[in-house]
Amino acid sequence: MSARLGRRDALITLASSFAALAGAGCARGGKDGEASLWFAYGGTNREVLLSLVNRFNAEQSTYRIKAIYQGDYFEALAKLRTAIAARAAPALTHVVGEVVPYLAQAGALLPIDETHPVTGDVVAALGQTGCFVRGGERPIVCAPFNRSTPIAYYNRAIFDALGLRPPTTWKELESVARAATVRANDGTVTRHGFACPIDWWFWVALVGQAGGTVVEDDGTPSLGGEAGVRALEFWQRLVHEERTMKPPPGRDYNAWQATNTDFLAGRVAMIWTSTAFLKYLETNAKFPVGAAPLPGDVRRSVPTGGTMFVVPTASSEHERPAARAFLQWMMEPRQANEWATRTGYLPVSQKGLAELEASGYYREHPNDRVALDQLKDAFAWPWAPSLFRIQREAVQPRLEEAVLARRDARATLDEARRAAGEP
Numbered sequence: 001m002s003a004r005l006g007r008r009d010a011l012i013t014l015a016s017s018f019a020a021l022a023g024a025g026c027a028r029g030g031k032d033g034e035a036s037l038w039f040a041y042g043g044t045n046r047e048v049l050l051s052l053v054n055r056f057n058a059e060q061s062t063y064r065i066k067a068i069y070q071g072d073y074f075e076a077l078a079k080l081r082t083a084i085a086a087r088a089a090p091a092l093t094h095v096v097g098e099v100v101p102y103l104a105q106a107g108a109l110l111p112i113d114e115t116h117p118v119t120g121d122v123v124a125a126l127g128q129t130g131c132f133v134r135g136g137e138r139p140i141v142c143a144p145f146n147r148s149t150p151i152a153y154y155n156r157a158i159f160d161a162l163g164l165r166p167p168t169t170w171k172e173l174e175s176v177a178r179a180a181t182v183r184a185n186d187g188t189v190t191r192h193g194f195a196c197p198i199d200w201w202f203w204v205a206l207v208g209q210a211g212g213t214v215v216e217d218d219g220t221p222s223l224g225g226e227a228g229v230r231a232l233e234f235w236q237r238l239v240h241e242e243r244t245m246k247p248p249p250g251r252d253y254n255a256w257q258a259t260n261t262d263f264l265a266g267r268v269a270m271i272w273t274s275t276a277f278l279k280y281l282e283t284n285a286k287f288p289v290g291a292a293p294l295p296g297d298v299r300r301s302v303p304t305g306g307t308m309f310v311v312p313t314a315s316s317e318h319e320r321p322a323a324r325a326f327l328q329w330m331m332e333p334r335q336a337n338e339w340a341t342r343t344g345y346l347p348v349s350q351k352g353l354a355e356l357e358a359s360g361y362y363r364e365h366p367n368d369r370v371a372l373d374q375l376k377d378a379f380a381w382p383w384a385p386s387l388f389r390i391q392r393e394a395v396q397p398r399l400e401e402a403v404l405a406r407r408d409a410r411a412t413l414d415e416a417r418r419a420a421g422e423p
Helices: 008-021 043-059 073-085 097-105 156-162 170-180 200-209 226-241 252-264 275-284 320-331 333-343 350-359 366-377 387-404 409-421
Strands: 034-039 064-069 093-096 143-148 150-155 189-191 270-274 289-292 305-310
Touching: 034 043, 034 073, 034 093, 034 320, 043 064, 043 275, 043 320, 043 333, 064 320, 073 093, 093 097, 097 305, 097 387, 143 275, 143 320, 150 156, 150 200, 150 275, 150 366, 156 170, 156 289, 170 226, 170 270, 200 226, 200 270, 200 387, 226 387, 226 409, 252 270, 252 275, 270 275, 275 289, 275 333, 275 366, 289 366, 320 333, 333 350, 387 409
Parallel strands: 034 064
Antiparallel strands: 093 305, 143 305, 150 270, 150 289
16 A cells, blocks of 8 residues: 555545454554554654653553554555554544544444543634534544644745735735746746645645635535636646746655755745644744734635544554553643643643733744734634545646646646545
8 A cells, every 4th residue: 555545546446444343453562551653754743753652651550552653544554554554553642633534434443532642622613513414423543742733934034125025815925926036037936935745735735715615505516616726727827827836746745855955955945834843943043033813815724733642443442541540641731831832833732821821922922823813814624534535536636737737727726626525
């Protein structure tokens, strides 16, 4: 099975494996009080998570968590399928939000609200209830972990020198990107004004800003209709006509890292990426980093992203008490706030958020507040089991070709809709 889950047959196999193994349990178990946690990121975020795991293990002697790195989000999901087939699923892991409805329908997830009383203090827009349309009408099968929104980062030194402010509309974005772009005498661009990974998440933001939605509440893959076309054409115009948006190389998180590197190197004045990179960019930039909400078109709109904690149905009952204790501990204000303030992810505890507000943290760290304030513009994803397949198979593989090769936007999305509608 591809680590990127790029083909439908892989997902069909995944679904059948989940359905066959749901309720079967896990043949292996660790030592008493021990549980495995699979996680899916490196760098600063990995360091912070491991420090929290080590503190949990040190603060009490009843339970012990073993944290095991499994690659990026999509590699980890592929490994999860293999582990379930082998009856070796972890007691606790985290998965991208878009895949939760699919896993739930396949019977792969235990209800969190029945096994882990941690959902009462969740920031509404970041948990299952607020993240999904009518998410609270179903058993709660996930709890928020590293939750995020896309935000804009800009080089304050460049913006101050040029008298620029972060754009609030698409038209302003075009104007600011044009002003911040530097060209040599032969017309070669030596610094682009703007960069953004050619990725589903950011395209979904554009679609929402143009007034559309990619999947209707009933699961119909509209891909935004005219708004989806306008979103693709906006990127195409910035890349090919304006030549102010730097086309990022690579796909998935390779493109995200390339965008970050260009920003840190001064090759780009402003980028869109996840709030998850806030502390990384602030720490490694040799210039003051500013953060701002994404601009709007007919409205402001952003998706939430990141991952949710889940308990696989095929995990070991022997390990679940330790997993439950760790999940409860991670959702407490102290740990939730430490995770957020050391990484840039959003705080998921309401009590913890109130403590940050009262302490003046956001006055001292205004960049941290951008994604939080932007939650008012976040939309709820549809509870559609096909959502993840639409993302990974129908839309994502076509975005790069549409933008970089300037393939007709309408034809591209018509083809993507046909692929999304296939059984």
